[in-house]
Amino acid sequence: MADRLRLVFAGTPDFAVPCLQACLRSDGDVVAVYTQPDRPSGRGRQLAASPVKRAAAAAGIPVLQPETLRDPEAQARLAALRPDLLVVVAYGLILPRKVLALPRLGCWNVHASLLPRWRGAAPIQRALLAGDRETGVGLMQMEAGLDTGPVLLERRTPIAADDTGGSLHDRLAALGAELLAAGLARLGAGPALVATAQPEDGVTYAHKLDKAEARLDWQRPAIELERTVRAFDPWPVAEAEIGGERLRIWSAQARPGRADAVPGQVLAAAADGLDIACGEGTLRILDVQRAGGRRITVRDYLNARPELKSAASPPA
Known part of the structure; x- marks a missing residue:
């Protein structure tokens, strides 16, 4: 009987947890989990463990949290684990060439896009912002470049008109775990995985999200603002100035515009939505959040701000 694969897993956020669980269910042995150091969180700014650390602790897997993997001591500690394969999912730290070369079978990465489109930090939100109709996950053999390695397996999924950053995140996290499980199974029982080089055409970069983009x-155009609202749910959440008040915008729909409307003008304010004129089209706002409050429907918001109803501008 062949020896079981020695797996080391590296990941940090919620997105990586299903992939860790896929490793734990596989025929390999997860000998250690790497995750980023505990960070301050919440209003009290108390140190909080990452979702991957909590999942690893619950499974009784040793957890390592180096600040960097460039340190020779950290590299020696990883080498001492004698990994056959290092699985990396949204880890958040750069893997130097020496680390990539340590495992016998190299390093795998589960990435939430159809490479080479949306290499980088925020592929889920960038796909929504761009109005992509399809996305997916790829299982990639890692190399030194940013998400440039050859792809071993890929799964696709359509982007629905009502998908948000949250819904797409959860679907791709589950799809990524299925893909990783399939890859690990094929390591042991075949057919052999074939690494396919990424095409040179179609490369785009999913730069890290900036809160300023949510304003x-x-x-x-209204359609771009609708995509922003969807992409930034649940973080950082879109914001807008309406009737002199800054609101968080949780749900909105792009609609046809009015030729006489000025961008930012309140066109209608009713229970079914708050219509705001845009550079092109109209954005109907459905759910909002006031400072210090909770998410509420526009119906409830207008009960607190009835003056917006009288301020609405009817068609000329």
Whole structure:
């Protein structure tokens, strides 16, 4: 009987947890889990363990949390684990060439896009912002470049008109775990995995999200603002100035516009939505959140701000 594969897993956020669980269910032995150091969280700024650390602790797997993997001591500690394969999912730390070369079978990465489109930190949100109709996950053999390695397996999924950053995150996390499980199974029983080089055409980069991007600019087309609202749910959540008040915008729909409307103008305020004129089209806002409050429907919001109903501008 062949020896069981020695797996080391590296990941940090919720997205990586299903993949860790896939490793734990596989025929390999997860000998250690790497995750980022505990970070301050919440209003009290208390140190909090990452979701991957909590999942590993619950499974009784040793957890290592180096600040960097560039340190020779950290590299020696990883080498001492004698990994056959290092599985990396949203780890958040750069893997130097020496680390990539340590495992006998190299390093795998589960990435939430159809490579080479949306290499980088925020592929889920960038796909939504761009209006992509399809996305997916790829199982990639890692190399020194940023998400440039050859792809071993891939799964696709359509992007629905009502998908948000949260819904797409959860679907791709589950799909990524299925893909990783399939890859690990094929390591032991075949057919052999074939690494396919990424095409040179179609490369785009999913840059890290900036909170400033979540501020809605009424000069922009309504469809772009709708995508922003969807992409930034649940973080960092879109924001906009409406009737002199800054609100978080949780749900909105792009609608046809009015030729006489000025961007930012309140066109209608009723129980079914708050219509704001945009550079092109109208954005109907459905769910909002006031400072210090909770998410509420526009119906409830207008009960607190009835003056917006009288301020709405009917068609000329």
